Amino acid sequence: DVVMTQSPLSLPVTLGQPASISCRSSQSLVHSDGNTYLNWFQQRPGQSPRRLIYKVSNRDSGVPDRFSGSGSGTDFTLKITRVEAEDVGVYYCMQGTHWPWTFGQGTKVEIK
Amino acid sequence: EVQLVESGGNLVQPGRSLGLSCTGSGFTFGDYGMSWVRQAPGKGLEWVGFIGSKAYAGTTLYAASVKGRFTISRDDSKSIAYLQMNSLKTEDTALYFCTRGYGTNSGLYWGQGTLVTVSS
Numbered sequence: 001d002v003v004m005t006q007s008p009l010s011l012p013v014t015l016g017q018p019a020s021i022s023c024r025s026s027q028s029l030v031h032s033d034g035n036t037y038l039n040w041f042q043q044r045p046g047q048s049p050r051r052l053i054y055k056v057s058n059r060d061s062g063v064p065d066r067f068s069g070s071g072s073g074t075d076f077t078l079k080i081t082r083v084e085a086e087d088v089g090v091y092y093c094m095q096g097t098h099w100p101w102t103f104g105q106g107t108k109v110e111i112k
Numbered sequence: 113e114v115q116l117v118e119s120g121g122n123l124v125q126p127g128r129s130l131g132l133s134c135t136g137s138g139f140t141f142g143d144y145g146m147s148w149v150r151q152a153p154g155k156g157l158e159w160v161g162f163i164g165s166k167a168y169a170g171t172t173l174y175a176a177s178v179k180g181r182f183t184i185s186r187d188d189s190k191s192i193a194y195l196q197m198n199s200l201k202t203e204d205t206a207l208y209f210c211t212r213g214y215g216t217n218s219g220l221y222w223g224q225g226t227l228v229t230v231s232s
Binding site: 035037094104105106 | 149156159162175176214218224
Protein backbone atom coordinates (compact mmCIF):
# COMPACT_ATOMS: atom_id res chain seq x y z
CA ASP A 1 0.00 0.00 0.00
CA VAL A 2 1.09 3.56 -0.61
CA VAL A 3 2.04 5.21 2.66
CA MET A 4 1.17 8.89 2.96
CA THR A 5 3.27 10.76 5.51
CA GLN A 6 2.19 14.21 6.64
CA SER A 7 4.20 16.74 8.61
CA PRO A 8 3.82 18.35 10.95
CA LEU A 9 1.07 16.47 12.77
CA SER A 10 0.28 19.50 14.89
CA LEU A 11 0.45 23.07 13.62
CA PRO A 12 -0.23 25.99 15.98
CA VAL A 13 -0.59 29.14 13.91
CA THR A 14 -1.14 32.80 14.69
CA LEU A 15 -4.18 34.34 13.03
CA GLY A 16 -3.20 36.04 9.79
CA GLN A 17 0.03 34.11 9.49
CA PRO A 18 0.80 31.51 6.80
CA ALA A 19 0.72 27.75 7.31
CA SER A 20 2.17 24.90 5.30
CA ILE A 21 1.56 21.16 5.47
CA SER A 22 3.75 18.59 3.77
CA CYS A 23 2.58 15.25 2.41
CA ARG A 24 4.96 12.64 1.07
CA SER A 25 4.00 9.38 -0.61
CA SER A 26 5.99 6.16 -0.58
CA GLN A 27 5.73 5.93 -4.36
CA SER A 28 4.95 8.18 -7.26
CA LEU A 29 1.33 9.26 -7.51
CA VAL A 30 1.41 9.75 -11.27
CA HIS A 31 -1.35 7.58 -12.71
CA SER A 32 -1.03 5.69 -15.98
CA ASP A 33 -3.51 8.21 -17.43
CA GLY A 34 -1.03 11.01 -16.71
CA ASN A 35 -2.96 12.54 -13.82
CA THR A 36 -1.79 12.77 -10.24
CA TYR A 37 -4.69 11.99 -7.93
CA LEU A 38 -3.65 13.77 -4.78
CA ASN A 39 -6.46 15.43 -2.81
CA TRP A 40 -6.48 17.58 0.30
CA PHE A 41 -9.35 17.51 2.79
CA GLN A 42 -10.30 19.70 5.70
CA GLN A 43 -12.25 18.24 8.61
CA ARG A 44 -13.59 20.77 11.07
CA PRO A 45 -14.54 19.50 14.54
CA GLY A 46 -17.72 17.45 14.41
CA GLN A 47 -18.04 17.67 10.63
CA SER A 48 -17.54 15.41 7.65
CA PRO A 49 -14.41 15.87 5.55
CA ARG A 50 -14.55 18.58 2.92
CA ARG A 51 -12.43 18.41 -0.20
CA LEU A 52 -10.33 21.52 -0.74
CA ILE A 53 -7.92 20.55 -3.49
CA TYR A 54 -7.98 17.82 -6.14
CA LYS A 55 -5.29 16.60 -8.52
CA VAL A 56 -2.55 18.38 -6.55
CA SER A 57 -3.42 21.99 -7.23
CA ASN A 58 -7.04 22.42 -8.32
CA ARG A 59 -9.14 24.31 -5.81
CA ASP A 60 -12.73 23.14 -5.38
CA SER A 61 -15.61 25.53 -5.88
CA GLY A 62 -16.21 27.72 -2.86
CA VAL A 63 -12.77 27.12 -1.35
CA PRO A 64 -11.10 30.42 -0.41
CA ASP A 65 -8.13 31.33 -2.56
CA ARG A 66 -5.90 31.49 0.51
CA PHE A 67 -5.68 27.70 0.13
CA SER A 68 -3.31 26.34 -2.50
CA GLY A 69 -1.80 22.99 -3.35
CA SER A 70 1.42 22.18 -5.12
CA GLY A 71 3.87 19.39 -5.71
CA SER A 72 4.58 16.47 -7.97
CA GLY A 73 5.61 12.84 -7.92
CA THR A 74 5.91 12.01 -4.23
CA ASP A 75 6.11 15.44 -2.60
CA PHE A 76 3.10 17.66 -2.04
CA THR A 77 2.23 20.75 -0.03
CA LEU A 78 -0.91 22.50 1.14
CA LYS A 79 -0.46 26.17 1.94
CA ILE A 80 -2.72 28.64 3.67
CA THR A 81 -1.55 32.20 3.00
CA ARG A 82 -3.25 33.80 6.00
CA VAL A 83 -4.88 31.54 8.56
CA GLU A 84 -8.36 32.50 9.72
CA ALA A 85 -10.27 31.20 12.74
CA GLU A 86 -12.51 29.06 10.52
CA ASP A 87 -9.47 27.13 9.27
CA VAL A 88 -9.12 25.28 12.57
CA GLY A 89 -9.43 21.55 12.04
CA VAL A 90 -7.57 18.52 10.77
CA TYR A 91 -6.17 18.40 7.25
CA TYR A 92 -5.62 15.17 5.35
CA CYS A 93 -3.92 14.36 2.11
CA MET A 94 -5.24 11.38 0.19
CA GLN A 95 -3.94 9.53 -2.82
CA GLY A 96 -6.43 8.11 -5.32
CA THR A 97 -3.89 6.85 -7.83
CA HIS A 98 -3.18 3.40 -6.42
CA TRP A 99 -5.56 0.91 -4.79
CA PRO A 100 -6.18 0.97 -1.92
CA TRP A 101 -6.65 4.70 -1.64
CA THR A 102 -4.77 5.92 1.39
CA PHE A 103 -4.82 8.97 3.64
CA GLY A 104 -2.14 10.77 5.55
CA GLN A 105 -2.32 10.71 9.35
CA GLY A 106 -3.80 14.19 9.48
CA THR A 107 -2.41 17.56 10.57
CA LYS A 108 -4.22 19.40 13.32
CA VAL A 109 -4.27 23.15 12.73
CA GLU A 110 -5.02 25.26 15.77
CA ILE A 111 -4.77 28.90 16.66
CA LYS A 112 -1.98 29.94 19.02
CA GLU B 113 -28.11 19.56 -4.61
CA VAL B 114 -26.04 16.42 -4.14
CA GLN B 115 -26.78 14.65 -0.88
CA LEU B 116 -25.52 11.42 0.64
CA VAL B 117 -27.20 10.01 3.73
CA GLU B 118 -25.81 7.05 5.63
CA SER B 119 -27.93 4.92 7.91
CA GLY B 120 -27.88 1.65 9.79
CA GLY B 121 -25.23 2.32 12.41
CA ASN B 122 -25.74 0.62 15.75
CA LEU B 123 -24.19 -1.10 18.73
CA VAL B 124 -23.34 -4.69 17.84
CA GLN B 125 -21.47 -7.51 19.56
CA PRO B 126 -18.16 -8.83 18.25
CA GLY B 127 -18.60 -11.56 15.67
CA ARG B 128 -22.03 -10.34 14.61
CA SER B 129 -23.12 -8.66 11.37
CA LEU B 130 -24.48 -5.26 10.46
CA GLY B 131 -25.57 -3.60 7.23
CA LEU B 132 -25.19 0.07 6.36
CA SER B 133 -26.89 2.04 3.60
CA CYS B 134 -25.90 5.17 1.74
CA THR B 135 -28.73 6.89 -0.10
CA GLY B 136 -27.87 9.41 -2.76
CA SER B 137 -29.96 12.20 -4.22
CA GLY B 138 -29.51 15.18 -6.50
CA PHE B 139 -27.49 13.26 -9.09
CA THR B 140 -27.71 10.22 -11.35
CA PHE B 141 -26.57 7.64 -8.82
CA GLY B 142 -25.78 4.96 -11.35
CA ASP B 143 -23.19 7.13 -13.08
CA TYR B 144 -20.84 7.23 -10.10
CA GLY B 145 -18.58 4.92 -8.17
CA MET B 146 -19.13 5.02 -4.43
CA SER B 147 -16.70 4.53 -1.55
CA TRP B 148 -16.97 3.84 2.14
CA VAL B 149 -14.49 5.55 4.46
CA ARG B 150 -14.36 5.12 8.23
CA GLN B 151 -12.98 7.06 11.15
CA ALA B 152 -12.36 5.42 14.50
CA PRO B 153 -13.02 7.67 17.52
CA GLY B 154 -10.35 10.36 17.69
CA LYS B 155 -8.44 8.85 14.78
CA GLY B 156 -7.83 9.57 11.11
CA LEU B 157 -9.61 8.54 7.94
CA GLU B 158 -9.38 5.03 6.54
CA TRP B 159 -10.71 4.04 3.11
CA VAL B 160 -12.75 0.84 3.46
CA GLY B 161 -13.86 -0.02 -0.05
CA PHE B 162 -15.24 1.05 -3.39
CA ILE B 163 -17.87 -0.06 -5.87
CA GLY B 164 -17.68 1.08 -9.46
CA SER B 165 -20.54 2.24 -11.56
CA LYS B 166 -22.28 -0.03 -14.05
CA ALA B 167 -19.91 1.31 -16.68
CA TYR B 168 -17.14 -0.37 -14.72
CA ALA B 169 -19.19 -3.53 -14.16
CA GLY B 170 -19.72 -2.61 -10.53
CA THR B 171 -16.16 -3.63 -9.67
CA THR B 172 -15.51 -3.81 -5.95
CA LEU B 173 -12.26 -3.17 -4.12
CA TYR B 174 -11.55 -3.46 -0.40
CA ALA B 175 -8.97 -2.50 2.16
CA ALA B 176 -6.98 -5.46 3.45
CA SER B 177 -8.36 -4.88 6.96
CA VAL B 178 -11.92 -5.71 5.83
CA LYS B 179 -11.44 -7.94 2.80
CA GLY B 180 -13.39 -11.17 3.17
CA ARG B 181 -15.59 -9.72 5.93
CA PHE B 182 -17.16 -6.66 4.30
CA THR B 183 -19.15 -6.57 1.06
CA ILE B 184 -20.20 -3.48 -0.89
CA SER B 185 -23.14 -3.62 -3.26
CA ARG B 186 -25.47 -1.15 -4.91
CA ASP B 187 -29.02 -0.79 -6.12
CA ASP B 188 -29.06 1.99 -8.69
CA SER B 189 -32.86 1.83 -9.01
CA LYS B 190 -33.05 2.96 -5.38
CA SER B 191 -29.89 5.14 -5.44
CA ILE B 192 -28.43 3.18 -2.55
CA ALA B 193 -24.99 1.76 -1.86
CA TYR B 194 -24.69 -0.88 0.84
CA LEU B 195 -21.94 -1.99 3.17
CA GLN B 196 -22.53 -5.44 4.65
CA MET B 197 -20.20 -6.05 7.56
CA ASN B 198 -19.74 -9.57 8.89
CA SER B 199 -17.56 -11.02 11.64
CA LEU B 200 -17.28 -7.61 13.22
CA LYS B 201 -14.34 -6.85 15.49
CA THR B 202 -13.94 -4.21 18.19
CA GLU B 203 -11.48 -2.42 15.90
CA ASP B 204 -14.28 -1.89 13.36
CA THR B 205 -15.81 0.64 15.75
CA ALA B 206 -15.95 3.87 13.77
CA LEU B 207 -18.01 6.53 12.09
CA TYR B 208 -18.69 5.24 8.59
CA PHE B 209 -18.96 7.73 5.74
CA CYS B 210 -19.91 7.19 2.15
CA THR B 211 -18.41 9.38 -0.52
CA ARG B 212 -19.00 9.71 -4.21
CA GLY B 213 -16.75 9.38 -7.18
CA TYR B 214 -13.55 8.14 -8.66
CA GLY B 215 -10.51 9.90 -10.04
CA THR B 216 -11.11 13.61 -10.44
CA ASN B 217 -14.50 13.28 -8.75
CA SER B 218 -13.28 11.30 -5.75
CA GLY B 219 -14.16 12.69 -2.35
CA LEU B 220 -16.06 15.80 -3.42
CA TYR B 221 -19.27 14.78 -1.65
CA TRP B 222 -19.60 13.06 1.71
CA GLY B 223 -22.44 12.00 3.91
CA GLN B 224 -22.69 12.88 7.59
CA GLY B 225 -21.64 9.41 8.70
CA THR B 226 -23.27 6.64 10.72
CA LEU B 227 -21.75 5.28 13.93
CA VAL B 228 -20.93 1.62 14.34
CA THR B 229 -19.91 0.46 17.80
CA VAL B 230 -18.66 -3.09 18.22
CA SER B 231 -18.65 -4.06 21.85
CA SER B 232 -19.81 -6.84 24.13
